[in-house]
Amino acid sequence: MLLEVRDLHVEFHTRDGVAKAVNGVSYAVDAGETLAVLGESGSGKSVTAQTVMGILDVPPGRITAGEVLFEGRDLLKLKEEERRKVRGAEMAMIFQDALSSLNPVLTVGDQLGEMFTVHRGMSRKDARAKAVELMDRVRIPAAGERVKQYPHQFSGGMRQRIMIAMAMALEPKLIIADEPTTALDVTVQAQVMDLLAELQREFRMGLILITHDLGVVADVADRIAVMYAGRIVETAPVHDLYKAPAHPYTRGLLDSIPRLDQKGRELYAIKGLPPSLTRIPPGCAFHPRCPMAQEVCRTDVPPLYDVTESDAERGSACHFWRECLHG
Amino acid sequence: MGRYVVRRLLQMIPVFVGATLLIFLMVNVMGDPIAGLCGDRECDPATAAQLRREFGLDKPVWQQYLTYMGNVFTGDFGTAFNGQPVTELMGTAFPVTVRLTIVAIVAEVVIGITLGVVTGLRRGRPVDTSVLVLTLVVISVPTFVTGLLLQLLLGVKWEWIRPSVSPEAPFDELIVPGLVLASVSLAYVTRLTRTSIAENRRSDYVRTAIAKGLPRHRVITRHLLRNSLIPVVTFIGTDIGALMGGAIVTERIFNIHGVGYQLYQGILRQNTQTVVGFVTVLVLVFLVANLLVDLLYAVLDPRIRYA
Numbered sequence: 001m002l003l004e005v006r007d008l009h010v011e012f013h014t015r016d017g018v019a020k021a022v023n024g025v026s027y028a029v030d031a032g033e034t035l036a037v038l039g040e041s042g043s044g045k046s047v048t049a050q051t052v053m054g055i056l057d058v059p060p061g062r063i064t065a066g067e068v069l070f071e072g073r074d075l076l077k078l079k080e081e082e083r084r085k086v087r088g089a090e091m092a093m094i095f096q097d098a099l100s101s102l103n104p105v106l107t108v109g110d111q112l113g114e115m116f117t118v119h120r121g122m123s124r125k126d127a128r129a130k131a132v133e134l135m136d137r138v139r140i141p142a143a144g145e146r147v148k149q150y151p152h153q154f155s156g157g158m159r160q161r162i163m164i165a166m167a168m169a170l171e172p173k174l175i176i177a178d179e180p181t182t183a184l185d186v187t188v189q190a191q192v193m194d195l196l197a198e199l200q201r202e203f204r205m206g207l208i209l210i211t212h213d214l215g216v217v218a219d220v221a222d223r224i225a226v227m228y229a230g231r232i233v234e235t236a237p238v239h240d241l242y243k244a245p246a247h248p249y250t251r252g253l254l255d256s257i258p259r260l261d262q263k264g265r266e267l268y269a270i271k272g273l274p275p276s277l278t279r280i281p282p283g284c285a286f287h288p289r290c291p292m293a294q295e296v297c298r299t300d301v302p303p304l305y306d307v308t309e310s311d312a313e314r315g316s317a318c319h320f321w322r323e324c325l326h327g
Numbered sequence: 328m329g330r331y332v333v334r335r336l337l338q339m340i341p342v343f344v345g346a347t348l349l350i351f352l353m354v355n356v357m358g359d360p361i362a363g364l365c366g367d368r369e370c371d372p373a374t375a376a377q378l379r380r381e382f383g384l385d386k387p388v389w390q391q392y393l394t395y396m397g398n399v400f401t402g403d404f405g406t407a408f409n410g411q412p413v414t415e416l417m418g419t420a421f422p423v424t425v426r427l428t429i430v431a432i433v434a435e436v437v438i439g440i441t442l443g444v445v446t447g448l449r450r451g452r453p454v455d456t457s458v459l460v461l462t463l464v465v466i467s468v469p470t471f472v473t474g475l476l477l478q479l480l481l482g483v484k485w486e487w488i489r490p491s492v493s494p495e496a497p498f499d500e501l502i503v504p505g506l507v508l509a510s511v512s513l514a515y516v517t518r519l520t521r522t523s524i525a526e527n528r529r530s531d532y533v534r535t536a537i538a539k540g541l542p543r544h545r546v547i548t549r550h551l552l553r554n555s556l557i558p559v560v561t562f563i564g565t566d567i568g569a570l571m572g573g574a575i576v577t578e579r580i581f582n583i584h585g586v587g588y589q590l591y592q593g594i595l596r597q598n599t600q601t602v603v604g605f606v607t608v609l610v611l612v613f614l615v616a617n618l619l620v621d622l623l624y625a626v627l628d629p630r631i632r633y634a
Contacts, residue, residue: 053538055534055537055538057529084540084541084542085540086540087537087538087539087540088538088539088540088541089540092538092539093535093538095531095534095535095538097531100530100531100532101531101532101534101535102532102535103532103535103536103550103554104532104554104628104629104630105553105554105627105628105629105630106549106550106553107629114539114541115539118539118540118541118542118545119540150629150630152629152630166535166539
């Protein structure tokens with residue numbers, strides 16, 4: 001297994017108390033595999049990714065338990081300097097908003113070339129040539145001239161291509177893409193996703209795709225992990241999950257997708273709001289919003305039940321997963 | 328860019344004319360320049376009239392201004408009443424003040440920005456709090472207190488420095504006066520840098536830089552610092568103009584014969600030519616310093632483009 005996150009717990013110390021952002025998340029990604037992590041804002045999907053990357057702000061963040069095994073070694077036990085060498089070279093991250101994520105005062109050539117001068121000890125000239133090569137690879141027209149330009153001189157789609165090029169620069173084994181298309185126009189979203197999927201296949205990288213967009217997931221992901229209040233509530237192969245969700249929250253998400261054949265009808269929405277991370281409800285965190293909630297949901301935290309039916313592994317953290325899956 | 332510079336230079340003309348006219352009128356209206364020449368006694372009317380004719384003071388003010396400006400453009404700033412050409416006074420005063428300004432600016436940049444970065448990165452920790460309190464103290468205490476205190480302690484009590492700067496005013500004698508002069512601005516630079524660093528530290532591009540696996544010092548110097556320096560540069564730029572105006576208080580405490588000293592003497596003796604001459608040059612210095620700051624913006628931040 002390329003990456004294995006085991007029972008990760010992360011909390012933040014805030015003025016309102018301790019916010020439990022991640023409460024025992026486990027997931028795994030293999031080389032060439034795409035795992036989609038799905039959830040609302042505040043579900044802990046980005047915090048988990050930042051912990052894997054080692055870019056969590058500590059403090060206020062604190063990793064209280066868990067392991068992040070990357071090719072068998074626990075990244076959380078590495079010294080900062082060793083950890084730094086893993087970042088960018090072995091695993092890289094693509095962020096949501098490319099405009100704010102790229103440095104406004106450095107040329108894109110400098111920012112791409114930096115990967116080679118710092119990690120590979122290349123000369124500035126060679127690094128510049130590599131930068132042009134990368135920009136060509138992500139199909140930015142006139143790369144030779146545009147390499148001298150600044151981020152604000154590119155369109156949104158082109159900027160996200162530069163982010164992708166920067167992540168790909170050293171051919172890492174794992175890419176974490178945190179909502180890579182959220183800030184883009186719908187037409188550009190597909191192009192950027194296609195490019196990302198193409199490069200992933202070419203280099204056989206593991207990809208963790210963090211998103212709240214179920215549409216993006218269906219096309220590219222192999223497996224899905226659905227997160228709610230810092231926990232994984234359901235994990236399954238993409239098509240199984242779309243066909244028959246085994247958790248009421250996943251079902252709610254799928255029912256909220258606008259559908260062309262139901263034009264004119266009111267959109268479905270999960271009632272209520274996601275819980276505050278400083279006051280996560282006891283029992284199943286989803287019970288106050290759940291249409292299937294029973295007494296047991298208020299008191300007992302559901303474990304991630306093994307709900308495997310055919311050969312593909314599935315899990316659901318619902319006491320009533322049978323009813324949900326078959327009902 | 329070139330067109331922008333030309334436009335800015337052209338804009339300087341009305342500002343320059345307005346500022347010099349204003350100072351010319353103020354100095355002329357405020358009192359009779361001849362009266363100051365004869366000390367405490369009243370001047371002999373015949374001599375006074377003679378002097379007035381000689382200096383052209385019997386003519387209307389607007390005519391005096393035109394004559395004066397005409398002379399300025401040929402490089403003639405007139406003569407002080409002691410017979411010394413004003414340009415000669417400038418020749419001795421400005422190099423001294425330039426040296427003093429250099430010491431002050433270097434202190435602001437090196438000490439101020441370093442402290443700002445250190446505190447900005449450790450916000451809320453003991454280092455940060457103590458530096459903040461220290462800057463508050465420096466800002467609150469007037470320069471003449473800091474200056475006199477340092478002169479007394481370092482110069483008189485412990486004899487580490489010369490309490491009074493020699494007429495040549497070499498760099499080493501200007502270090503303490505330069506620090507005194509810089510102290511308040513230095514405290515502001517520290518605070519400005521601190522806020523700016525602390526703010527940008529949480530920015531997305533710094534997170535990207537860390538995610539790229541860059542070493543910490545590279546993240547700070549190359550990605551964080553350059554973005555954080557833009558407001559600091561503005562402040563330091565305008566401060567150059569202010570410091571070149573001479574530090575009347577500091578120069579008097581340490582007996583430095585710079586611009587501040589000459590201006591003070593000029594005003595005291597109602598020496599019109601000296602005061603107007605120096606202020607004219609200072610107006611120019613200030614305008615040029617501001618233009619340079621604006622041009623430096625474009626260097627620091629490529630998103631700013633002048634057309």
